Amino acid sequence: MSRVKAKIVRGAIGSERVAYITTAGGVSAEVILSATQTGSNHVLVAEVARDNNNVLIELPQETSSGDWRVWINKNQILPE
Helix, strand or coil: CEEEECEEEECCCCCEEEEEEECCCCCEEEEEEEHHHECCCEEEEEEEEEECCEEEEECCCCECCCCCEEEEEHHHECCC
């Protein structure tokens, strides 16, 4: 598992969080998650592939647009 930078805000209920992850294309991917799947500034994800400066990640839930995987810039991966 990797930690990816994200803007995290409270969701509609107490245990819910909304994460905004900037994709490699500059678009903000919105994901509704359980609070246990996030930190104060990150989301736990699985790395699927790497390509030059980008990383394909699989999210724990699908985005609001229906994507399960998105490309992000490798600089968004937080050190362990």
